[in-house]
Amino acid sequence: MALLETKGLGMQFGGLKAVDNFEIAINDHELVGLIGPNGAGKTTIFNMLTGVYLPTDGDITLDGMSIVGKKPYQIVKMGAARTFQNIRLFKDLSVADNIKIAYHNEMKYTTLEGILRTKRYWQEEAKAHQEAIDFLSIFNMQDYAETMAKNLPYGKQRKLEIARALATNPRILLLDEPAAGMNPHETKELMETIHFIRDKFNIAILLIEHDMSLVMGICERIVVVDYGKIIATGTPDEIKNNMDVIRVYLGE
């Protein structure tokens, strides 16, 4: 059974069909790319998959359970985490705190225990701090733990956002244009990071991207959308030679 699956997914804004009959099935450990021209409906699809928008048609299942109508935080708990096109970090908080916020649901002490600072508070806080540092060191960012997120260089901010999403312990990670605004060097590093986290955390990844070298370089399967509809799916090589795709990207 596929990890994340959609059936007849559609979204209508007023009279406009932004997404129509979108069907995809992503398996464990798979790395899938979602591409398409601007306004093709990619981010709308992401927003439906993560509970920001309520689809007007169809169904989405995560591990066999429907997530339509669930709130974003519930979907995160069920194992789908995401990043945003325009980075959304907790800017005025430290890098470590950004990660700790993602641990929120794993920590169990109650509000009262937190106020009274019981033994459990200290234990869990100490553990969370250590885990956050260890987690950051996976990304080679442990030295930035106490830096304020907004003071990180751009590439590191992207990395932190991905790390924060991973800290929620997802089974599938949805990346919305992770290479946006990056230079070729940073993009290359990002490709390595994406590959690395897929193997390290053993998760599936769905990514939206404009940077063709990135998508072609790392994705095992690519889905192309245009005007809210899937026009092609296949391996990078198949997509490269698909006439429909070429037409969409290069014009008639």
Place this chain on the structure above:
Amino acid sequence: MTKVNFKSYLFNIVAILSVFVLIQILIANGTLSRYYVSILIFICINIILATSLNLATGFLGQLTLGHAGFMAVGAYGSALTAIYLRSNDILTGGIGLLLVSIIVGGLFAGIMGIVIGVPALRLRGDYLAIITLGFGEVIRVVINNLAFTGGAKGLTGIPRLVNISNAFWIMAFVVTVLYTLTNSRQGRAIISIREDEIAAEAVGIQTTRYKVMGFAIAAFFAGIGGGLYAHFIAFLDPNTFNFMRSVEILVIVVLGGMGSLTGSVMSAVVLTILPEALRDFAIYRLLIYSGLLVVMMIFRPQGIFGTTEFSLAGAIKKLRYNQIVSPRKKVKEDD
């Protein structure tokens, strides 16, 4: 508890105790007259109001313009409870009566916070400000027109139960609770909503729940502040809880720094003493206040302390560090 934590705890407890002892000594040797003591009690009340508003506005990031409304609910709830308990000989006075009354008052305010918060917090920032403003006005008008609150004539016969000792310790308790709350995982969840609500929800924070929680706790403590006020003045006039009162509390928070409890404490001290000291210029007080607010927002919108907390232990450590390690190179401070 680690050693460092234990040390800083000890430090804070000693600091609070010494302030208390100092006040007691100054009262005992007659340096502080009754007038000065009453100012100190007002400082305690204002600290409670400001730190609680800071939770809603500075930490949660929701601009509230009706804090005086919650204060009013707490004040009337507490005053009426005390009058009831005493007239029925259930509790006749002392700290027990005070605590029971202000907690009941605080709960009324907290429940009001939930009633207002649940629907209002779904709306975006500006609208919350408007709704709380509207709520503050409605509460005032309602209290003005009810019989059991004494209406526009005001409420009299409230037991006078507050003195500097109990006001001081209640204030210390409130600030401590707010401090530990904002440094827990729940507090981080609250702060993450201020930082970016959409991102908070995307990492699994139940935003609506923590918004309502933060808002209700802020309202609860505003109610506690109102209760202390009621049992100190022993007379309540609905018009003291107007929009201007809400703004005055907001000025304290903004000046001290939204997101800094110690900032609110210090700012409350200064802004309670200042108008008393400048009595002769009373007509200019609000002019200066409001001008200050605008200037602050333009030149230092984060307030004096920003979101950082002032800690004695930290300051000393920093000083020593600077001296020993590198006298010239300053420790890079996050602004």
Place this chain on the structure above:
Amino acid sequence: MVLFLQQFINGLSVGSIYAVIALGYTMVYGIIRLINFAHGEIMMMGAYFAFITVLASGMPFYVVLIVSMVLAAILGITVETLAYRPLRKAPRISALITAIGMSLFLQNLALVIFKPEPKIMPPIIPRMPVFIGPLRIGTVTIVTIVLSIVFMVLLDFFVKKTKPGKAMRAVSEDKEASVLMGINVNRTISITFAIGSALGALGGVLYSVSYTQVFPTMGVMPGLKAFVAAVLGGIGIIPGAMLGGFVIGMVETLTKAYISSQLSDAIVFGLLIVVLLFKPTGILGKNEKEKV
């Protein structure tokens, strides 16, 4: 029935004052997404400008009105340039607090300059009631209603048909794109404040003539109510502000007449809360979702 009609006309008159004030709130909100809390104080200042002009020169009503509107427009531009412009990129909460600060500043400035005691506004509109059957309608009421409607029509024409009006609409849709289209955003925002403030002054003059008084805190309640009106109609939407103004004026007048004059303020704010809870974007508002 006669009583009701009389109250209806009163409501129309009060409502038209709220409507012109509400326009200022709505225009500013539409263009920079800021609740300009100082607008009520601009209205109050407008009333004082008129009061001073009358005392100093004894000029006729229309001259006084124009002087007051021009001065208020200058005041509005000044407030925007000094206090709001530096914060245009700041978090909304900072801008909102600044607006509250500005409102209190102007109010207290007026307290210091003009003293708290109310001043009597001279009757600059001749008081000759008109009788229609059993109805008695004051000149002030007629002038108020007519002038408000005239200015609303003028504003509508300005926004829809003139170049600066179109620029205004463009800036409120998308600031960045407007810059690319060669629109001077700062100037457009200044024009918006100027017009909004001038309308605020119109409201202030009409209000002070109707109630024959000027005092430093006179802007607070009508300001808040006009603001409620703007939200009620859908803030940012010009016809919404007019509609909202008339609704609030009616509700207030009829509540005072038939229910309770003490509770009328609570009912107006209660109405606001109810509307915000059920249709936060107001009667004519359209839903708008934050982009993710």
